[in-house]
Amino acid sequence: xxxxxxxxxxxxxxxxxxxxxxxxxxxxxxxxxxxxxxxxxxxxxxxxxxxxxxxxxxxxxxxxxxxxxxxxxxxxxxxxxxxxxxxxxxxxxxxxxxxxxxxxxxxxxxxxxxxxxxxxxxxxxxxxxxxxxxxxxxxxxxxxxxxxxxxxxxxxxxxxxxxxxxxxxxxxxxxxxxxxxxxxxxxxxxxxxxxxxxxxxxxxxxxxxxxxxxxxxxxxxxxxxxxxxxxxxxxxxxxxxxxxxxxxxxxxxxxxxxxxxxxxxxxxxxxxxxxxxxxxxxxxxxxxxxxxxxxxxxxxxxx
Amino acid sequence: xxxxxxxxxxxxxxxxxxxxxxxxxxxxxxxxxxxxxxxxxxxxxxxxxxxxxxxxxxxxxxxxxxxxxxxxxxxxxxxxxxxxxxxxxxxxxxxxxxxxxxxxxxxxxxxxxxxxxxxxxxxxxxxxxxxxxxxxxxxxxxxxxxxxxxxxxxxxxxxxxxxxxxxxxxxxxxxxxxxxxxxxxxxxxxxxxxxxxxxxxxxxxxxxxxxxxxxxxxxxxxxxxxxxxxxxxxxxxxxxxxxxxxxxxxxxxxxxxxxxxxxxxxxxxxxxxxxxxxxxxxxxxxxxxxxxxxxxxxxxxxxxxxx
Numbered sequence: 001x002x003x004x005x006x007x008x009x010x011x012x013x014x015x016x017x018x019x020x021x022x023x024x025x026x027x028x029x030x031x032x033x034x035x036x037x038x039x040x041x042x043x044x045x046x047x048x049x050x051x052x053x054x055x056x057x058x059x060x061x062x063x064x065x066x067x068x069x070x071x072x073x074x075x076x077x078x079x080x081x082x083x084x085x086x087x088x089x090x091x092x093x094x095x096x097x098x099x100x101x102x103x104x105x106x107x108x109x110x111x112x113x114x115x116x117x118x119x120x121x122x123x124x125x126x127x128x129x130x131x132x133x134x135x136x137x138x139x140x141x142x143x144x145x146x147x148x149x150x151x152x153x154x155x156x157x158x159x160x161x162x163x164x165x166x167x168x169x170x171x172x173x174x175x176x177x178x179x180x181x182x183x184x185x186x187x188x189x190x191x192x193x194x195x196x197x198x199x200x201x202x203x204x205x206x207x208x209x210x211x212x213x214x215x216x217x218x219x220x221x222x223x224x225x226x227x228x229x230x231x232x233x234x235x236x237x238x239x240x241x242x243x244x245x246x247x248x249x250x251x252x253x254x255x256x257x258x259x260x261x262x263x264x265x266x267x268x269x270x271x272x273x274x275x276x277x278x279x280x281x282x283x284x285x286x287x288x289x290x291x292x293x294x295x296x297x298x299x300x301x302x303x
Numbered sequence: 304x305x306x307x308x309x310x311x312x313x314x315x316x317x318x319x320x321x322x323x324x325x326x327x328x329x330x331x332x333x334x335x336x337x338x339x340x341x342x343x344x345x346x347x348x349x350x351x352x353x354x355x356x357x358x359x360x361x362x363x364x365x366x367x368x369x370x371x372x373x374x375x376x377x378x379x380x381x382x383x384x385x386x387x388x389x390x391x392x393x394x395x396x397x398x399x400x401x402x403x404x405x406x407x408x409x410x411x412x413x414x415x416x417x418x419x420x421x422x423x424x425x426x427x428x429x430x431x432x433x434x435x436x437x438x439x440x441x442x443x444x445x446x447x448x449x450x451x452x453x454x455x456x457x458x459x460x461x462x463x464x465x466x467x468x469x470x471x472x473x474x475x476x477x478x479x480x481x482x483x484x485x486x487x488x489x490x491x492x493x494x495x496x497x498x499x500x501x502x503x504x505x506x507x508x509x510x511x512x513x514x515x516x517x518x519x520x521x522x523x524x525x526x527x528x529x530x531x532x533x534x535x536x537x538x539x540x541x542x543x544x545x546x547x548x549x550x551x552x553x554x555x556x557x558x559x560x561x562x563x564x565x566x567x568x569x570x571x572x573x574x575x576x577x578x579x580x581x582x583x584x585x586x587x588x589x590x591x592x593x594x595x596x597x598x599x600x601x602x603x604x605x606x607x608x609x610x
Contacts, residue, residue: 042396043340098596099604103395104339104534108592111343111527115585118430118523119565119578126576140410140425214347214429218403225392225400261414266407273404280390288389 006254015257017151018143018210023250024158025207026268029216030223030245031165031238032199037224038176038234039196043103046217047091047110048084048197049204053117053213055083056138057124064127071134073150073209077157080138081205087113088197141212141265143256150209157206164199172196173234210253211265219245222272229276229283248272306443314438314460316562319524319584321463322516323554326528327536328470329509331547334533335485340395341380341506342529344402345513346522348379350428351409352514358416365458369514376510379405380503431521433562433580436460459519466515473508474547481505482543520581527585528554535592538599553591561587 002011009016036042059079063070087109094105121135165172174182175192183189200220207216227240252268281288326342333339349372356371357363379401387397410425440446440455447453474481484491484498491498513525536549561584566577596602 037393037396040393040395042393042399046343046399094596098538098599098602100534100537100596101334101337101339103337104334104530104537107339107343107526107530108534108589111523111530111585112589112592114523115527115582115589118582119586122576122579122582123569123574126574136426139429215403215407217399218407221396221399222403225390225396228392229390263410263414266410266414269403269407270411273400273407276400276404280386286391291389 002258003255006258007251011257014146014148014151017155018146018257019250019253021151021155021158022210022253023246024155024162025203025210026219026245026249027242028158028161028165029203029207029219030241030243032203033220033224034227034238034241035172035176035196036200036220042221043106044091045200045204045220047106048088048201049213049216050110051087051113052080052084052204052208053114054120055079055081056135057117057120060124060135073153077205077208080208081201083113084201084204088201138208139212139214140263141210141215143210143253143264154206154210161199161202161206164202168195168199169238177234211268215265215269218269218272219249222269222276223248226276226279229279229286244272244275248275306441309441309444309446310439311437312562312566314457315433315436315580316559318436318460318463318519319433319558319562319580320555321467322520322524323528323532323558324551325463325467325470325512325516326525327532327550327554328474328547329505329512330529331533331536331550332481332485332505333509333529334537339530340398342509342513343526344379344383344398345376345510346517346525347402348375348405349514349517349522350425351375351405351412354409354413358412372514372517373510375405376514377507380506380510428517429521429523430579431517431519431524431581433520434577436519462515463519466512470508470512524581524585527588531588531592532557535595538595538602541601553588557588557591558584
């Protein structure tokens with residue numbers, strides 16, 4: 001009953017705001033993820049997400065040093081964006097200027113930044129202010145005890161990411177499908193790539209509190225590859241992926257708000273993964289069943 | 304460097320070195336085959352493996368936990384392959400779908416089931432507990448020859464030693480086929496080398512290392528050691544044998560330097576408590592990679608100017 005209440009936004013003001021914010025974030029993540037996976041850079045987002053941890057920890061330490069209580073969500077998210085940006089720059093520099101392939105650069109940045117974040121977390125734990133820091137919530141996401149202003153930040157951030165994706169959809173579509181054509185039309189490919197990664201970073205940072213840094217990459221990848229199973233047209237793919245992302249995030253937020261011991265991030269990811277699994281089975285052209293039927297028909301016609 | 308060092312620091316440091324070296328061996332080949340991130344995927348799915356193993360057997364004893372983790376790793380590898388082929392999805396995205404979904408399932412099951420009585424949580428799986436693997440029975444360096452004290456060594460040390468030795472033996476045994484199939488798969492097929500089986504074996508070997516290491520050092524150090532030392536080594540030389548040698552050296556040095564910085568660094572700075580050793584080892588390996596990127600003699604691509 002309380003799940004239905006949460007689903008219809010009747011479970012309190014905060015929960016409703018979080019659910020709406022989550023849906024907007026999910027839509028933005030699905031849409032941005034479409035460009036990201038078509039550009040075959042899905043796992044760069046994973047490195048970005050893990051690279052946020054030292055930024056969150058440093059922002060906390062800086063705010064405590066300046067006399068605050070260190071829990072301002074805006075401050076923490078700003079710190080996370082800075083360190084994710086540094087991580088992104090390092091990946092690009094390593095892949096461009098050395099002989100290392102991009103996947104090695106991704107893995108290196110991911111693990112080293114996360115390691116640095118863990119070191120900083122142990123530093124925070126030893127400080128007196130660390131007891132109430134609650135930074136662990138950024139690992140797997142949590143809506144428990146979320147403040148009104150945090151919910152506003154997430155809802156507003158989700159809306160901004162959504163609008164930016166809509167504005168940039170044409171050039172990004174071109175970048176994903178036909179970079180040469182985009183270049184011929186006068187687009188600066190490097191700047192377009194940068195814009196795409198900026199959107200990815202925005203989604204990651206806003207989703208940090210809600211989904212957590214270990215799993216946010218799933219909201220970028222899973223809806224996008226699911227949409228790819230259903231459609232061969234990129235325009236439709238963006239809307240489909242956005243829809244799947246929004247649905248997973250919305251239902252996940254409602255479930256997490258109404259059922260005990262259901263962490264927000266994992267449940268959203270599992271809902272998206274379930275949609276993917278069903279799609280893999282029944283999608284019209286690329287699905288497993290469709291393929292089996294096609295093969296069976298072929299066999300019959302030849303026999 | 305007295306009794307206290309042997310009691311509290313020697314074993315975690317040694318375990319770190321062994322983990323680093325065991326990861327560097329398959330890591331070197333994975334890097335060259337552009338599969339560096341498979342270590343990342345495997346170390347994430349270890350968590351659902353242990354959680355399910357715990358729910359089935361009701362214990363956190365070593366054997367069921369390792370079996371569960373191993374089963375999850377193999378399942379993940381198979382699922383990634385299946386998603387890649389059945390859905391015609393690019394490898395990076397396929398990996399992302401599978402390991403995040405499995406990790407999410409692990410976290411959810413963990414939160415929903417009653418595991419409050421046992422030491423099983425997400426942070427432990429990510430960060431490990433290297434600091435707790437001390438050798439209480441030791442009284443000094445002399446304990447290294449004392450049979451009774453040696454029996455009190457943490458079991459993780461022996462396990463990692465066995466795994467590392469096993470990896471070394473496998474690397475020597477399969478050196479030639481691995482080398483040929485890594486650099487020229489077509490030629491390897493022509494020679495009759497079962498390249499697909501070999502590739503699968505390599506991934507399974509990496510899974511064995513990841514599973515054996517995670518509960519001592521946590522997933523994050525495992526990922527770092529799979530990638531950073533081999534990547535740094537790649538920038539030092541063009542010869543495979545030397546590259547593996549450099550990887551082992553970088554890995555071991557990262558573990559030692561990281562441990563020293565974590566355990567003693569804060570004291571030098573006037574703080575009272577040590578920081579995460581596993582995290583610091585990962586940072587140290589990143590430091591080596593950074594230096595190699597800036598100064599490694601073979602850092603540029605062939606034909607590219609050094610910049």
